[in-house]
Amino acid sequence: xxxxxxxxxxxxxxxxxxxxxxxxxxxxxxxxxxxxxxxxxxxxxxxxxxxxxxxxxxxxxxxxxxxxxxxxxxxxxxxxxxxxxxxxxxxxxxxxxxxxxxxxxxxxxxxxxxxxxxxxxxxxxxxxxxxxxxxxxxxxxxxxxxxxxxxxxxxxxxxxxxxxxxxxxxxxxxxxxxxxxxxxxxxxxxxxxxxxxxxxxxxxxxxxxxxxxxxxxxxxxxxxxxxxxxxxxxxxxxxxxxxxxxxxxxxxxxxxxxxxxxxxxxxxxxxxxxxxxxxxxxxxxxxxxxxxxxxxxxxxxxxxxxxxxxxxxxxxxxxxxxxxxxxxxxxxxxxxxxxxxxxxxxxxxxxxxxxxxxxxxxxxxxxxxxxxxxxxxxxxxxxxxxxxxxxxxxxxxxxxxxxxxxx
Amino acid sequence: xxxxxxxxxxxxxxxxxxxxxxxxxxxxxxxxxxxxxxxxxxxxxxxxxxxxxxxxxxxxxxxxxxxxxxxxxxxxxxxxxxxxxxxxxxxxxxxxxxxxxxxxxxxxxxxxxxxxxxxxxxxxxxxxxxxxxxxxxxxxxxxxxxxxxxxxxxxxxxxxxxxxxxxxxxxxxxxxxxxxxxxxxxxxxxxxxxxxxxxxxxxxxxxxxxxxxxxxxxxxxxxxxxxxxxxxxxxxxxxxxxxxxxxxxxxxxxxxxxxxxxxxxxxxxxxxxxxxxxxxxxxxxxxxxxxxxxxxxxxxxxxxxxxxxxxxxxxxxxxxxxxxxxxxxxxxxxxxxxxxxxxxxxxxxxxxxxxxxxxxxxxxxxxxxxxxxxxxxxxxxxxxxxxxxxxxxxxxxxxxxxxxxxx
Numbered sequence: 077x078x079x080x081x082x083x084x085x086x087x088x089x090x091x092x093x094x095x096x097x098x099x100x101x102x103x104x105x106x107x108x109x110x111x112x113x114x115x116x117x118x119x120x121x122x123x124x125x126x127x128x129x130x131x132x133x134x135x136x137x138x139x140x141x142x143x144x145x146x147x148x149x150x151x152x153x154x155x156x157x158x159x160x161x162x163x164x165x166x167x168x169x170x171x172x173x174x175x176x177x178x179x180x181x182x183x184x185x186x187x188x189x190x191x192x193x194x195x196x197x198x199x200x201x202x203x204x205x206x207x208x209x210x211x212x213x214x215x216x217x218x219x220x221x222x223x224x225x226x227x228x229x230x231x232x233x234x235x236x237x238x239x240x241x242x243x244x245x246x247x248x249x250x251x252x253x254x255x256x257x258x259x260x261x262x263x264x265x266x267x268x269x270x271x272x273x274x275x276x277x278x279x280x281x282x283x284x285x286x287x288x289x290x291x292x293x294x295x296x297x298x299x300x301x302x303x304x305x306x307x308x309x310x311x312x313x314x315x316x317x318x319x320x321x322x323x324x325x326x327x328x329x330x331x332x333x334x335x336x337x338x339x340x341x342x343x344x345x346x347x348x349x350x351x352x353x354x355x356x357x358x359x360x361x362x363x364x365x366x367x368x369x370x371x372x373x374x375x376x377x378x379x380x381x382x383x384x385x386x387x388x389x390x391x392x393x394x395x396x397x398x399x400x401x402x403x404x405x406x407x408x409x410x411x412x413x414x415x416x417x418x419x420x421x422x423x424x425x426x427x428x429x430x431x432x433x434x435x436x437x438x439x440x441x442x443x444x445x446x447x448x449x450x451x452x453x454x455x456x457x458x459x460x461x462x463x464x465x466x467x468x469x470x471x472x473x474x475x476x477x478x479x480x481x482x483x
Numbered sequence: 484x485x486x487x488x489x490x491x492x493x494x495x496x497x498x499x500x501x502x503x504x505x506x507x508x509x510x511x512x513x514x515x516x517x518x519x520x521x522x523x524x525x526x527x528x529x530x531x532x533x534x535x536x537x538x539x540x541x542x543x544x545x546x547x548x549x550x551x552x553x554x555x556x557x558x559x560x561x562x563x564x565x566x567x568x569x570x571x572x573x574x575x576x577x578x579x580x581x582x583x584x585x586x587x588x589x590x591x592x593x594x595x596x597x598x599x600x601x602x603x604x605x606x607x608x609x610x611x612x613x614x615x616x617x618x619x620x621x622x623x624x625x626x627x628x629x630x631x632x633x634x635x636x637x638x639x640x641x642x643x644x645x646x647x648x649x650x651x652x653x654x655x656x657x658x659x660x661x662x663x664x665x666x667x668x669x670x671x672x673x674x675x676x677x678x679x680x681x682x683x684x685x686x687x688x689x690x691x692x693x694x695x696x697x698x699x700x701x702x703x704x705x706x707x708x709x710x711x712x713x714x715x716x717x718x719x720x721x722x723x724x725x726x727x728x729x730x731x732x733x734x735x736x737x738x739x740x741x742x743x744x745x746x747x748x749x750x751x752x753x754x755x756x757x758x759x760x761x762x763x764x765x766x767x768x769x770x771x772x773x774x775x776x777x778x779x780x781x782x783x784x785x786x787x788x789x790x791x792x793x794x795x796x797x798x799x800x801x802x803x804x805x806x807x808x809x810x811x812x813x814x815x816x817x818x819x820x821x822x823x824x825x826x827x828x829x830x831x832x833x834x835x836x837x838x839x840x841x842x843x844x845x846x847x848x849x850x851x852x853x854x855x856x857x858x859x860x861x862x863x864x865x866x867x868x869x870x871x872x873x874x875x876x877x878x879x880x881x882x883x884x885x886x887x888x889x890x
Binding site: 143144145147148149150151152172173177180181182187188189406407409419423424425427428430431432434435437438439441442443 | 830832
C-alpha cells in the first residue's frame with residue numbers, strides 16, 4: 077500500500093505520489109528498488125528493475141520528457157506503446173516551472189500524470205552543454221539560464237534537493253560532464269571532482285534517509301566520467317563503487333568522439349561495472365550503438381533520437397530508415413511500415429504522413445513520434461527476447477545490416 | 484451496405500470511402516442525405532441530418548480540419564469527444580497535397596482516416612481572404628497560391644470537380660464572398676455572380692449524377708451572399724431556392740462587420756431560409772453569436788475559434804474564459820474546469836497546463852484543443868437538449884452571462 081511521507085523538513089505533502097511501501101502493520105519498509113538478472117547471453121543480460129511504481133524490464137529504453145512531457149505524446153500513449161520508465165531533466169524543470177511548484181502540486185508523477193517510474197538526471201549535462209556562462213567551483217557550478225539569462229548555482233547538494241522535491245524513482249549524482257576532446261590532466265581533475273560531488277550526493281541522501289527513517293527517497297545512481305581514457309574510466313568506476321550506489325551510469329559519451337572511441341569505452345566500462353546493479357549508458361540512443369552497449373552488458377538507455385528524428389521526418393522501420401518528405405511517397409497508400417502495428421501504421425498512409433509533414437501540422441509530429449517510440453520500445457522487447465532465448469549475437473547481426481539502410 | 488462506385492470518368496477507385504447505398508438487391512438507391520426536424524422551440528430547432536456515413540444531430544458544430552487534420556487532434560480523439568462531422572478546406576487541399584493525390588489514395592475520408600461525414604467548402608472564402616493576387620472573371624477567379632505564389636484558376640465547375648474528387652458528404656457552391664464594407668451596387672453584382680456560379684455548380688453535379696446514375700456524389704448546399712443588405716440577402720436566397728439545393732448557407736458574415744449588423748442579417752436570413760432544409764451559418768463560431776443564430780433557426784456551424792484559441796492559451800469553461808498563462812495558475816492544482824470530464828480536465832492541473840503553454844510544448848496544444856473542442860461539442864449537446872425540452876430561451880439567457888466572463 078502506497079502512502080505519503082514527504083510531509084516535513086520543507087517538503088510539502090504529496091497525497092498522490094509517494095514511493096514508500098509499508099507492509100500490513102505499516103512498519104516494515106520495502107527496498108524501493110530491486111534488480112534481478114533473469115538471463116545472461118554472453119555479456120548481454122536481461123532482467124528487471126522492480127520499483128514501488130512498477131517493473132522495468134531490461135535492457136530498457138527510457139523516452140525523454142525534457143520539460144515534463146515526452147514531446148508530442150500523452151502519458152496514455154506512452155503507456156500504450158509499452159514505456160515502463162521515462163527520463164525528465166532536472167535542469168529544465170528547475171528553471172521552468174521550478175521544483176517548488178512541482179512539489180506543491182504533489183511531485184513530478186502527479187504534475188505530469190505519469191504514475192510509472194521516472195528517472196531524473198542531475199542537471200550536470202545540461203549545464204555543460206546548454207548554458208551560456210558557467211563557472212566551476214569546488215561546490216558546484218554557476219551558470220546562466222538558457223531561457224532568460226538569469227544567474228543560478230547548482231551543486232551536488234542543490235541537485236539532490238531539487239531531485240528529492242521532484243520525487244523521481246531514480247536520481248542521478250551531480251557530475252561534471254568531461255568535454256571532448258579533453259587533455260588527460262583535465263580529465264583526471266574532472267573525474268576527481270565528479271567523485272567528490274558523487275560522495276556529497278550520497279551523503280545528502282543518507283542524511284535525508286535518516287531524517288525520514290524511510291526509503292521514500294529515490295534510488296541513486298553514480299555517474300562514471302574519465303573522458304576517452306580507459307584507465308580513468310576504471311578509476312572513476314572504482315571510486316564510485318567505493319562510495320556505493322544503487323546503480324551505475326557511464327556519462328560523457330556521445331559528446332563528439334568517434335564511434336571507435338565510444339565503442340572502446342563502452343566495451344571497457346560495461347563489463348567492469350558491478351554485475352548486480354543496473355548499468356546505464358547515458359544519452360546514447362543510436363540503435364546500433366545500443367546494440368554494442370547491450371553486448372557489453374549495459375541495461376538502460378535514454379535518448380531524444382526517436383522523438384527528435386520523428387519531428388524532423390526521419391522514421392525507423394523494420395526495413396531501414398525513411399525520410400517521409402521524399403517525393404516517392406506523394407501518393408503512396410501503404411503504411412509507413414507494413415509490419416508495424418502502431419496507431420500510425422494501422423491508420424494512415426505514407427502519402428498522408430508526407431502531407432502532414434510538409435504542411436507542418438501538429439498531427440505530423442504526433443504520429444511520427446508515436447511510431448518512432450513504438451519502434452524503439454518494440455526493438456527493445458525483441459532484444460530482450462533474443463537474450464532470453466540465447467540468440468542475441470544473431471539478433472545483433474541481423475539488425476546491424478538493417479539499421480544502416482535508408483529506404 | 485456501402486460499396487464503391489467512383490470507378491470511371493477520371494475518378495479513381497475508392498475501395499474504402501463511398502456514399503452509395505444499395506438495398507439487398509443492389510438496385511434501389513437511397514437518398515444520400517435526409518434531414519428531419521424533431522423539435523421546434525420558437526425559431527430554434529433540433530433535428531438530425533442522416534447521411535450514409537452517419538447521423539449529424541443539429542444544431543451541430545463542425546470542427547475545422549483545414550489541411551485535412553483538425554489541428555493537434557487525432558481522428559480517434561475527435562470521435563471520442565463526439566464530433567459527428569468535420570469541415571475541410573478545398574482551397575488548402577487543392578494546393579497541398581492536391582485533390583488528385585487524395586483521389587488516388589481513395590478520397591478524403593480514407594486519406595485522413597475519418598469515416599464519418601465531411602463537409603468541404605468550395606474554396607471561395609479562402610481565395611478572397613488568403614490569396615495575394617486575385618482577378619475575378621465571369622467563369623471564376625485567377626489567384627496566386629499563398630504557399631509558393633504559383634498561379635491558379637478556380638471557378639464553379641473546377642471547384643465542384645475538386646470537391647467530387649475529395650469525396651465529401653456535403654459540398655458547397657463556389658461563391659464570391661462579398662467583402663465588408665461593400666457598396667450596394669457591388670453587393671448586387673457580387674450576389675448575381677454568386678447566383679450564376681451556384682447554378683453552374685448545380686448543373687455540374689446534375690450532369691455527373693446522370694453520368695453515374697447514382698447518388699454517389701455529395702449533397703450540395705447553396706451559399707447566400709448580399710453583404711449587409713437585407714433585401715439583397717432575401718434576393719440571393721430566393722434565387723438559390725429557385726435553383727434548388729439540399730441545404731442553404733449564409734456566407735459573408737463575420738468578415739469585419741459589427742455584432743449589430745451581423746445579428747441583423749442572421750435574424751433576417753435565418754427564418755426566411757427553407758424550413759425543411761439544413762441552415763448553415765458559415766465561419767461564425769463565437770458561442771454567443773451561435774446562440775443568436777440558433778435562436779434564428781440555424782442548424783450548422785463551423786469555426787476555427789475553439790482550436791485557434793486553444794493554441795493561444797484561451798480556454799472555455801463552464802464559468803467563463805481562462806487565459807492559462809496567467810500567474811495565478813502557477814501552482815494551481817485544480818483542473819481547468821472542475822465540472823468538465825474531458826481527458827485534459829480528468830488528468831491535468833492548471834499548473835501543468837500553464838507550464839506546458841509557457842514551455843511551448845506540443846502537448847499544450849493537444850490538451851488545450853481537446854478541452855476547447857470538447858467544451859464546444861458538449862455545449863451543443865446541452866443546447867439540443869434545451870431545445871427538445873422547450874427551454875432554449877432560458878438556456879441562452881444563462882449562457883449569455885457566462886460567456887462574457889473572463890475568469
